Amino acid sequence: MNEAVEVKKLPQILYSCYLARNREGEQFVPEHIFSYQIAGSIVFSDGATEQTFKEGEFRFHKRNQLIKFVKQPPGNGEFKALSVYLDQDTLRSFSMEYGYKAEKPHEIGSAILPLKPHPLLTSYMESLAPYQQPNPPTDENLIALKLREAILVLLQANPELKDVLFNFAEPGKIDLEAFMNKNFHFNVELKRFAYLTGRSLATFKRDFEKKFHLSPSRWLQQRRLQEAYYRIKEKGAAPSDVYLDLGFEDLSHFSFAFKKMYGVAPSRL
Known part of the structure; x- marks a missing residue:
């Protein structure tokens, strides 16, 4: 049996903005994350491969991953990214309401999946403009609606994500x-x-x-x-x-x- 692992409460919609060049870090990713690179670029490494995401690109972080990253602002500008954290409680509730279930185990593959441009993804991220302000909305009902909208948009633009989003299994015993x-x-x-x-x-x-x-x-x-x-x-x-x-x-x-x-x-x- 796995022991419960404490997970720090994350903001569900997070706007990142940095001036520092090559800001490095690493993190454990406990939840799925849907992200959009507004300005600058970011390089991720999962220990085996490196991936670079540039301005205007979408990405999907799979949960339970270890990641190192380097954030690179553009010349004379700021690094900007917008991320939506899709927690397990939200996904379980969505699964029960809409009947979505993982039909097959998802291949482990890369920790981060590039998402192809899609009008739905673009319009959704544009709708999050208020969350880029100094005092973003904090109403829990509104945030819950935006999370559900993110799930619907991802499933419409990338149907194959169903087997990732609704796989609620914890890590199994590995080598x-x-x-x-x-x-x-x-x-x-x-x-x-x-x-x-x-x-x-x-x-x-x-x-x-x-x-x-x-x-x-x-x-x-x-x-x-x-x-x-x-x-x-x-x-x-x-x-x-x-x-x-x-x-x-x-x-x-x-x-x-x-x-x-x-x-x-x-x-x-």
Whole structure:
């Protein structure tokens, strides 16, 4: 049985606006997200592939994914994006009212699906103009209507999304070694790794030590440092360019751990 994983309450309609260039980050995506790139571009990486979305493009984020991103404002402009979070309660209610059900398991594939331009998608995003203002609408009934409209619009423009939107299954138990070797560089809590591999936290720790003969925390640090050594020594990367990408929260902690493991500061390699 999976343990319940706490999910931070997300705004259901979110307008993003940034001036900073190349604003980097990473996140766990707990809910499906329908997004529109208003200005600038954004690059996503799920650990295996990279995808770039530019001004005027639509995308659909699948839930329960680990994602890194780089937001790039246009020259002398602001990065702008509009996102609609489709939570499981809303989708379950919609499924019961309209009778929509997933008919077949959706292939895992990419974490983010590009959506082809469609008049319905465009007109829907234009209707969200009030949510780009400093004081957006907060009426819960109005927001609920906009979420239901988003689902209807997505199903009309992309009928194949039905098997994604209405698949309410939680992550099943998967191969631990393959998953961790793909996702070790994501800086998320152990309970998140446990959830995504279909395990309780206790089972995750037990299975992990049986497979790797190390605690998860110890293995993660060693694996990240090994990758850092390779990138710095063999690829000529700068320590300041790799520590965040490999899940370390600050450069000083990374440098301390690196020197403790290899006997030399990363800057001296």
